[in-house]
Amino acid sequence: MSAARNATKSTLTHAPLLAAAAITLIPIAWMLCAAVKSGEDFKWLFLPRGDGFLGIAWDHLTFSNFTRLFGEAHMGSAILNSFFVSSVSAVVATLACAAGGFALARYRFRGRGPITVLVLGALIIPPPLLLAPTYELLYHLSLLDTFTGLLLPGIAPAFGVFLFRQATIQSVPRELLEAARIDGCGELRAFFVIVLPLLRPMIGAFMLITFLMWWNNFISPQVILQDPQKFPLAVAISQLKGVYYQDYGLQMAATVVSVAPVMILFLLLQKEFIAGLTAGAVKG
Amino acid sequence: MRHYSLGVWIVVAIAVLSSVGVAVRGGHKAEGLTMWTFARPHAAMYRPIVDAWNENHDPGVDLQLLSLAAVEHRMLAGFYAGVETADLIEVERSIAGRAFTGPLEAVGFTDLTDRMREEGLIDRINPPSFGPWTSRGHIFGIPHDVHPVLLGYRTDLIEAAGIDVTLIETWDDFKRVMRPLIVDADGDGDVDRYPLAYWPTDLDKDELLILQAGGALFDADGRATIDTATNAAILAELVSWCVGPDRIACEAPDFTQSGNDLKRQGYAACYFFPDWMCDVWNKELPELSGKLRLMPLPAWEPGGLRTSVWGGTMLAIPKTAKDFDACWEFAKHLYLSDELARTLYRVGDIITPITEHWDDPVFDEPDPYFGGQAKGRLYIQMAPHIPARSSSPYNRRAIERVSDAGMRLLEYAKSGEVYDPGALQPKALELLHDAQAEVERQMARTAVFREGDSSKTSQDNPGGDG
Numbered sequence: 001m002s003a004a005r006n007a008t009k010s011t012l013t014h015a016p017l018l019a020a021a022a023i024t025l026i027p028i029a030w031m032l033c034a035a036v037k038s039g040e041d042f043k044w045l046f047l048p049r050g051d052g053f054l055g056i057a058w059d060h061l062t063f064s065n066f067t068r069l070f071g072e073a074h075m076g077s078a079i080l081n082s083f084f085v086s087s088v089s090a091v092v093a094t095l096a097c098a099a100g101g102f103a104l105a106r107y108r109f110r111g112r113g114p115i116t117v118l119v120l121g122a123l124i125i126p127p128p129l130l131l132a133p134t135y136e137l138l139y140h141l142s143l144l145d146t147f148t149g150l151l152l153p154g155i156a157p158a159f160g161v162f163l164f165r166q167a168t169i170q171s172v173p174r175e176l177l178e179a180a181r182i183d184g185c186g187e188l189r190a191f192f193v194i195v196l197p198l199l200r201p202m203i204g205a206f207m208l209i210t211f212l213m214w215w216n217n218f219i220s221p222q223v224i225l226q227d228p229q230k231f232p233l234a235v236a237i238s239q240l241k242g243v244y245y246q247d248y249g250l251q252m253a254a255t256v257v258s259v260a261p262v263m264i265l266f267l268l269l270q271k272e273f274i275a276g277l278t279a280g281a282v283k284g
Numbered sequence: 285m286r287h288y289s290l291g292v293w294i295v296v297a298i299a300v301l302s303s304v305g306v307a308v309r310g311g312h313k314a315e316g317l318t319m320w321t322f323a324r325p326h327a328a329m330y331r332p333i334v335d336a337w338n339e340n341h342d343p344g345v346d347l348q349l350l351s352l353a354a355v356e357h358r359m360l361a362g363f364y365a366g367v368e369t370a371d372l373i374e375v376e377r378s379i380a381g382r383a384f385t386g387p388l389e390a391v392g393f394t395d396l397t398d399r400m401r402e403e404g405l406i407d408r409i410n411p412p413s414f415g416p417w418t419s420r421g422h423i424f425g426i427p428h429d430v431h432p433v434l435l436g437y438r439t440d441l442i443e444a445a446g447i448d449v450t451l452i453e454t455w456d457d458f459k460r461v462m463r464p465l466i467v468d469a470d471g472d473g474d475v476d477r478y479p480l481a482y483w484p485t486d487l488d489k490d491e492l493l494i495l496q497a498g499g500a501l502f503d504a505d506g507r508a509t510i511d512t513a514t515n516a517a518i519l520a521e522l523v524s525w526c527v528g529p530d531r532i533a534c535e536a537p538d539f540t541q542s543g544n545d546l547k548r549q550g551y552a553a554c555y556f557f558p559d560w561m562c563d564v565w566n567k568e569l570p571e572l573s574g575k576l577r578l579m580p581l582p583a584w585e586p587g588g589l590r591t592s593v594w595g596g597t598m599l600a601i602p603k604t605a606k607d608f609d610a611c612w613e614f615a616k617h618l619y620l621s622d623e624l625a626r627t628l629y630r631v632g633d634i635i636t637p638i639t640e641h642w643d644d645p646v647f648d649e650p651d652p653y654f655g656g657q658a659k660g661r662l663y664i665q666m667a668p669h670i671p672a673r674s675s676s677p678y679n680r681r682a683i684e685r686v687s688d689a690g691m692r693l694l695e696y697a698k699s700g701e702v703y704d705p706g707a708l709q710p711k712a713l714e715l716l717h718d719a720q721a722e723v724e725r726q727m728a729r730t731a732v733f734r735e736g737d738s739s740k741t742s743q744d745n746p747g748g749d750g
Contacts, residue, residue: 040571042541043548077309084306087299131357136365144368147306204289211295222354223361226318229309238351246539269291 031259034252036061042248065253075254077229078236082215082258085232089151090211094203096156101164102195106177116165122158128219135223145226154220160206167202168195204272208265215262233258316343317611319372320359322352323597325563326374329627333618343607345372345614352376359383362604363392371605372615375425377416377596377673378680384419385677393424393600394608400426408620413637415673417598420506425598426619427637429559429628432666433492433592434578436557436565439655441465441477441550449579455521458554458582459532465553466532478534481552483526484690486537487683488594489556494518494686495671496592497584501682502674508727510682510720511713518584519686519716520708523693528703544568556581558594559663562633566653573653578662591666593673635663642667678727685719 033046041048041060050057069075103109104116134153135144143149172195180190196203218234225231231239237254240247266273316338321327327349338344348370350358356379362369363383369392375383383392400406400423406414413427442449445464452458462479469476482489494501497518503509525533536552537543538561546552547569555561557578565572580590599619601611618624625636626646635647647660676682689712696711697703 043545080302080305080309083298084302087295087302090295091299132361132364135361136367139365139367200289204291207292207295219357222351223357226348226358228348235351235354238353239349241351248541265291265294268294269289272289272291 028259031252031255034248035065035256036063036249038062038064038249065249066257068250069253069257073236073240073250073254074228075233075236075257078231078233079257079261081230082232082234083261085147085150085217085221086211086214089154089214090207092151092155093157093160093210094207097160097206098164098196098199098203099191100156100161101166102168102172102191104161104165105168106172106174119158119161119165123162131219131223134220138224144224145230147230150221150224154214157210160210163206164199164202167199171198171202201272204269208269208273211265212262215258315346317345317371317606317614319345319347319374319614320350320355320370321347321374322350322355322376323374324349325632326597329624329631330618333621333624337614337617341610341614343610352379355379356382359392359602362602363390366604368604369602371601371607371611373600373602374428375598375600380416380425380598381675381677381679384424384675388420388422391419391422391424392602392604394603394605395422395424396426396601397421397423399612403616405616405620408638408640410637410639410667410670412593412668412670412672413596416596416675417600419675425600426615428597428599428619428634429595430635430637430663430667430670431558431560431593431595432635432663432670433496433556433558433581433594434659434662434666435554435581436561436576436578436654437554438550438572438575439577440575441553449577452579452582454586454588455582455584459525459530462532462553475531475534477550477553478532479553480525480533481536481547481555482522482533483535483537484522484687484694485535487680487687490522490687490690491683492556492592492594493522495673496581496589497521498589498671500674501679501686502676506674506676508678508682508720508723510686510723511716513709513713515686516709516713516716517705519690519693520705520712523690523697523708523712524703524705527694527697528701530703538564548572556592556594559633559635560595562651562653562659563631566633574655576654577657578654578659580662580666589669589671591669593670596673629660633659635660635667637667678723681726682719682723685722686716689715689719 030046034042037044037048037060041057048057048060049055050060052058100119104112104119130153138144138149138153141149143152176194177190180194185193215232216234217232218238221230221232222235222238225235228236228239233254237251237258240251240254319334321330327347330347334345334347355373355375359369359373359375359379360382388395405426406423409427410430413430414423417423417425417427437449442465447461447464449461451461458479465477465479466475467477468474482493484490494515497514499512499515499518501508501510501515509515525531534552536546536555547555547565548571557565565576581592583590599615601608601615605611620638622641622644625638625641626644628634628636629646636642642664647664648658649660650656651659673679692715693708693712697708702708702711
C-alpha cells in the first residue's frame with residue numbers, strides 16, 4: 001500500500017517536472033537539428049522528412065555548417081578568446097572580491113562604513129549607464145581594443161565584494177585570525193592559508209558564476225574590442241547575423257559550439273555550484 | 285591543493301592554458317584607415333576594391349565587418365564620449381538617426397555638404413536618396429543606394445485565377461481585380477489565400493505605405509506630425525485591408541522560416557519588393573524562381589506615386605577620422621565607381637544612387653528568377669520618384685507608435701464590426717493623437733535636443749525631404 005502510494009506520489013511529482021523539462025528542451029532540440037540542416041530543409045520544424053529510418057531524410061543532414069564555422073568564420077580563435085576572457089576574469093575577480101570582502105568584514109579602518117555603503121550603492125547602477133564613461137576612460141588610457149581594457153573594469157565587481165564580505169562574516173571566525181596572528185602569521189598568509197580555504201564553497205560558486213557571466217558577456221567586448229581576431233564567441237556569433245539575410249545553419253552550429261563547453265563545465269561542477277549558493281542558507 | 289575543489293582547479297588550468305594560447309597567437313594591429321561595415325555581402329563586394337586601392341595608396345584601408353548592433357554601440361559610445369571610432373563607417377538608416385540627436389555641432393559625423401557642392405557630387409546622386417542622411421540642411425554621408433519599392437506577384441497564382449494585372453493602377457483597382465484570389469480551397473471555413481502580404485505590426489511596410497500615400501510623421505522643422513487627418517485616413521485604409529468582409533491582406537513576415545513557408549504555400553499572392561529584397565528571395569526561396577514578376581506599386585489615387593522606399597545605407601566620415609582627405613578620396617572611389625555600381629546590382633540586386641551609371645547595360649539584363657524580366661530598368665524608372673524621408677532621431681519610435689495605433693484600431697474594428705475606412709477614421713485620429721503625445725514626451729525628455737534653435741531637426745535637404 002505504502003509502495004503504491006509512493007509510486008503515485010513520485011509520478012505526480014515527476015510528470016509535471018518531465019513535461020516542463022521537455023518544454024525547456026524544445027529550443028535546444030531545434031538548435032541541434034538546425035545546426036545539421038541546410039537550404040530548403042529549414043522548412044521542416046526539426047529534422048527533414050524523407051524515406052529514411054523514422055521517416056527522416058538522414059542523407060540531407062550535414063556537418064558542413066561546422067566546417068564552414070571553423071573555416072570561413074574563424075570560430076576557433078573566438079573559442080580561445082572566450083576561454084581566456086572567462087577563465088582569467090573568473091580567477092582574478094574571485095581573488096580580488098575575496099580580498100575586498102575580507103578587508104571590509106574583518107579589518108577596522110577609517111572609511112570602512114562609507115566604502116561598504118559605496119559598494120552596496122554600486123550594485124544599483126545599471127551597467128549600460130557606465131558604457132560611455134568606461135569607453136572614454138579606456139580610450140584615454142589607450143586600452144581600447146585590448147584584453148586588459150576589457151577585463152580591468154570587471155576585476156572586482158561590487159556584487160562579488162559584497163558576497164565575500166557576507167561569506168567572511170559568516171565563515172571566518174575573528175578568533176581564528178587572532179590566533180594565527182599571535183602565532184606569527186602575516187596578513188597575506190592568513191588570507192591565502194586560512195581565509196580562502198574557509199570560503200571554499202563560495203569560491204567555487206562565484207568562480208563558476210563569473211566564468212558563465214563572462215562567457216555570455218556580449219555588450220562590453222562588442223564595444224571595447226575592435227579587432228575581429230579578439231572577439232569572444234558571443235560577439236563572433238552575433239557577427240554571423242545578417243541584416244537582410246540569415247544563415248540559420250551557420251548561426252545554430254555556432255550556438256551549439258558556444259553552449260557545449262559551458263554545459264559540460266556546469267554538469268561537472270553543479271554540485272559545487274549548488275553547495276556554494278546554499279552555503280549558509282541553513283544555520284547550523 | 286586539497287583546500288580547493290576540482291572546479292576551481294579546472295578554471296585555473298583553463299586560464300593558464302588559454303593565456304599561453306593567446307600569447308603565442310599574438311595580435312593584429314590595424315594599419316592605415318579603418319572602415320566598418322555591417323553587412324557581409326557589402327564586405328565581400330568591397331574587398332577586391334579595397335585590396336586594389338591598398339596596392340597603390342598609403343594609408344591603406346582596413347575593412348572590418350561588424351554586426352549592425354556593434355556598429356551602433358561603438359559609434360554612439362565614441363560620439364558621446366568624443367573619442368575615436370573608425371575612419372569610415374557604413375551606417376544603416378535604422379541607426380543613423382540616433383547620431384543626429386542634439387545640436388548640429390554634437391553630431392559625430394563630418395558635415396560633407398560643402399565638399400559635395402564644390403565637387404558637384406550633389407548633382408551626380410539621386411536627390412531623394414540624401415534624405416535620411418541629411419539633418420537640418422547638412423549632409424552627413426554619401427548614399428549607398430536608392431531602394432525603390434515595387435510590387436512582386438506570383439504569376440502562377442495570378443494566372444490561375446485569370447487576373448490581368450495591367451488593369452491595376454490604384455489600390456482600389458488592386459482590391460477589385462485581385463478579389464478572385466481570396467479563396468477557401470479546402471472548404472474549412474478559413475481563407476487560404478489573400479492578395480497582399482501586409483500587417484500593421486510590420487513597421488517597415490507601415491512606413492513605406494504612409495510615405496507612398498503622402499503622409500509624414502515629421503515636418504520640415506523636425507516636429508512630430510503624427511496625428512494629422514491625412515495620416516488618420518491612411519491608417520484607417522490600411523486597417524480596413526486587414527479586417528472584415530473586404531479583407532485583402534494577411535501576415536507573411538519577411539526574414540523568418542515561418543514567413544518563408546507561407547510564401548512557398550502562396551498564402552499571399554503579392555509582396556513588397558525593395559530592390560534588395562530580390563536577392564533575399566533568390567537566396568531564401570530558390571524554389572519560387574520563375575514564378576514571380578514585378579510591377580509598380582498601385583497608387584493611392586489615379587496618377588499618384590507608383591513606388592516607395594524601404595531601408596538604406598550611407599558612408600560617413602566621423603569627425604575623429606585620422607586623415608579626412610584620405611578618407612574622402614577613398615569614399616568617393618568606393619561609392620562612385622561604375623565597378624561597384626555593377627557589383628551592387630549583380631551581387632545584391634541593389635540600384636546605385638549615382639545617376640550617371642543608370643545607363644549601364646547591366647540593368648537591362650533579364651533576371652530568370654523574375655521570369656526574364658529586366659527588373660533593374662524597372663527599379664531605375666522608379667528611383668527618381670521615391671518619397672522623401674525624415675532623418676529625425678525619433679522616426680523609429682514614431683513608426684512604432686503608429687504601428688501600435690494600427691493594431692489597436694484593428695481590434696476596435698473587429699470588436700465593433702466597423703470595416704469602412706471612413707467610419708474608422710475618427711478612432712484612428714484619436715489613437716494617433718495618443719501616439720503623437722508619446723513621441724513628443726520622448727522628444728522633450730532628451731535634454732540635448734532642447735539646446736537652442738540648432739537642435740531642431742529640419743530636413744531641408746537637396747532631396748526636398750520634410
